[in-house]
Amino acid sequence: QKEVEQDPGPLSVPEGAIVSLNCTYSNSAFQYFMWYRQYSRKGPELLMYTYSSGNKEDGRFTAQVDKSSKYISLFIRDSQPSDSATYLCAMSGGGSNYKLTFGKGTLLTVNP
Amino acid sequence: DARVTQTPRDKVTEMGQEVTMRCQPILGHNTVFWYRQTMMQGLELLAYFRNRAPLDDSGMPKDRFSAEMPDATLATLKIQPSEPRDSAVYFCASAPPRGGLTEQYFGPGTRLTVT
Numbered sequence: 028q029k030e031v032e033q034d035p036g037p038l039s040v041p042e043g044a045i046v047s048l049n050c051t052y053s054n055s056a057f058q059y060f061m062w063y064r065q066y067s068r069k070g071p072e073l074l075m076y077t078y079s080s081g082n083k084e085d086g087r088f089t090a091q092v093d094k095s096s097k098y099i100s101l102f103i104r105d106s107q108p109s110d111s112a113t114y115l116c117a118m119s120g121g122g123s124n125y126k127l128t129f130g131k132g133t134l135l136t137v138n139p
Numbered sequence: 140d141a142r143v144t145q146t147p148r149d150k151v152t153e154m155g156q157e158v159t160m161r162c163q164p165i166l167g168h169n170t171v172f173w174y175r176q177t178m179m180q181g182l183e184l185l186a187y188f189r190n191r192a193p194l195d196d197s198g199m200p201k202d203r204f205s206a207e208m209p210d211a212t213l214a215t216l217k218i219q220p221s222e223p224r225d226s227a228v229y230f231c232a233s234a235p236p237r238g239g240l241t242e243q244y245f246g247p248g249t250r251l252t253v254t
Contacts, residue, residue, distance in 0.1 A: 059241065070245030071182070132181065
């Protein structure tokens with residue numbers, strides 16, 4: 028079992044839909060949880076990160092972490108065609124160790 | 140607009156050849172990461188440097204891969220000899236002081252194909 032599991036999709040939704048992307052993990056030492064967005068033939072870019080449990084909102088994006096279930100989610104409200112990309116979750120134990128463990132990514136297409 | 144640059148963007152080579160990938164981190168960033176992305180394994184950390192010193196290279200096959208930072212503006216990743224299983228996209232990322240975990244800025248990647 029990999030440390031971080033992410034459904035690769037693909038996920039296809041109509042414009043305006045609410046999108047839910049999820050990852051599960053097995054390492055209880057993870058404290059930092061990130062979501063990256065990667066457009067085709069580009070490098071990943073950080074969308075948002077959460078420390079420990081709880082929710083964090085940034086515009087149309089909401090990140091949730093449930094450490095008791097080892098489950099994290101990213102919600103996209105009012106999805107736009109420009110949101111079409113691969114979304115990668117990433118996690119770390121923090122401290123002086125900068126190693127991130129990534130999920131394989133979910134390919135999202137938002138259809139106009 | 141500060142960004143990480145990588146060269147070459149695409150590289151096709153034959154098995155057994157040496158491959159060198161270069162990365163210029165964002166000015167002022169002191170932590171540099173090398174990642175490899177494949178369909179099968181996803182994005183994996185190969186190695187990272189802080190202030191040009193290697194901190195962790197546990198993800199890198201030691202027999203054929205080497206990573207260096209000759210100076211603060213250049214990081215290199217070499218593969219010698221290359222093998223078809225090395226075909227992947229290699230990303231460099233850099234981070235500012237105290238931002239190594241949550242402020243990693245990725246370059247556009249080098250797409251390597253080994254035939």
